[in-house]
Amino acid sequence: MKKENFELAVGLRHELHRHPELSNEETWTKSRLIEFLKAHTNLEIADRGSWFYAAHRAGKNRRNIAFRADFDALPIDETIDLPWGSKFPGKAHKCGHDGHSATLAGVALEVDQQKPDVNVFFLFQPAEETGEGAIQCVSLIEDEQIDEFYAYHNMSGFPFQAVGIRDGTMFCASKGMTIHLEGLPAHASQPEDGINPAFALASIIRAIPEVTDPAGYQGLVLCTVVQIDAGEKAFGISASKGLLRLTIRALYEDELNLLQKKLEHYSAAQADQYGLRIRFEYNDEFPETANDKETADKVRAAVKSAGLKGFEMKEAFRGSEDFGHLAKLTKAAYCIIGNGEEHPHIHTAEYDFRDELIETGTDLFLAILEQ
Numbered sequence: 001m002k003k004e005n006f007e008l009a010v011g012l013r014h015e016l017h018r019h020p021e022l023s024n025e026e027t028w029t030k031s032r033l034i035e036f037l038k039a040h041t042n043l044e045i046a047d048r049g050s051w052f053y054a055a056h057r058a059g060k061n062r063r064n065i066a067f068r069a070d071f072d073a074l075p076i077d078e079t080i081d082l083p084w085g086s087k088f089p090g091k092a093h094k095c096g097h098d099g100h101s102a103t104l105a106g107v108a109l110e111v112d113q114q115k116p117d118v119n120v121f122f123l124f125q126p127a128e129e130t131g132e133g134a135i136q137c138v139s140l141i142e143d144e145q146i147d148e149f150y151a152y153h154n155m156s157g158f159p160f161q162a163v164g165i166r167d168g169t170m171f172c173a174s175k176g177m178t179i180h181l182e183g184l185p186a187h188a189s190q191p192e193d194g195i196n197p198a199f200a201l202a203s204i205i206r207a208i209p210e211v212t213d214p215a216g217y218q219g220l221v222l223c224t225v226v227q228i229d230a231g232e233k234a235f236g237i238s239a240s241k242g243l244l245r246l247t248i249r250a251l252y253e254d255e256l257n258l259l260q261k262k263l264e265h266y267s268a269a270q271a272d273q274y275g276l277r278i279r280f281e282y283n284d285e286f287p288e289t290a291n292d293k294e295t296a297d298k299v300r301a302a303v304k305s306a307g308l309k310g311f312e313m314k315e316a317f318r319g320s321e322d323f324g325h326l327a328k329l330t331k332a333a334y335c336i337i338g339n340g341e342e343h344p345h346i347h348t349a350e351y352d353f354r355d356e357l358i359e360t361g362t363d364l365f366l367a368i369l370e371q
Helices: 003-018 027-040 097-114 139-143 198-206 253-274 293-305 356-369
Strands: 044-047 052-056 064-070 119-125 148-155 163-165 168-171 173-182 221-230 241-250 277-286 289-291 310-312 331-338
Touching (some): 003 356, 027 119, 052 097, 064 356, 097 119, 097 356, 148 293, 148 356, 168 331, 173 198, 173 253, 198 221, 198 241, 241 253, 253 277, 289 331, 293 310
Parallel strands (some): 064 119, 148 331, 163 310
Antiparallel strands (some): 044 052, 168 289, 173 241, 173 277, 221 241
16 A cells, blocks of 8 residues: 555544544535545545445446445544544544545555556445444445455454454344333232233243253354333332343344244243233344355455465354345455454444554455455
């Protein structure tokens, strides 16, 4: 990566970091990225509302390769002292999406200057944190007949600037599940006159080890309690409404669906037993992100040709990533680049993206174009 391009990309990263925007609110971020690309490249810009992409067109009958970066921030306060620290309380780039976008902008600078004999598309995507972004962008694949799609995420706990890859599932499928239960209120001195959801809630929670028993699945499944609520702070009233919020996840999407059905069936049976009304609500839904072997092998080859350090991921991440929506529709590979074993983890207040990864990611993506 050219020094001047690296410096431009780092400056952009610091700008983005100062102006964090949460999922589906990224109007300034999107505008600034478009402005940067128009100022420093001759790439075609396709504005699609909440998202956009840039294009380098080498001509017909050539490979169509796409790279993706996300650009939303997190609802976390900036508590560390940074020259480029967040200007907005309660919002900060604590996942490194500022760095992902700056990396892709850096790749765009290099591609525009080098003009490789391949069609290259640069997708800038909102709302990855909520799982709502990538699915908004899937039309790119059909519109531009994308042959291969690539993305990376910075990740702490792994060697600095080393690229990790694996075949098959890279990130688990997951979703937020809320179980709403409603009975009848009663005076606390006469609970038998009402219908209290507390016992059904307790029964559902006790059943979690049974419905997640590994013997019933081929891969990892998890069900995590994130909130329990019943009644209100009124000591004279027996609770009549309650909810249980869970995060459910699985290595395979079909097994996530199986886990969901088991929880729904058991919960409905408890509601019937206690005479409760029940309904289910879902949010933050992520597919599994699975790597195609052919494209994963191109990442491996690119690591070698770019002179980078590489390693094989022994297992998938339990966390989720909405790139899976794109990976379902074309050959795709998602890799990680290490922040260092001791670097603060993403989604923590102590974390900040390491600028050196901009060059690592750019060199990796440019090498992929040569495979």
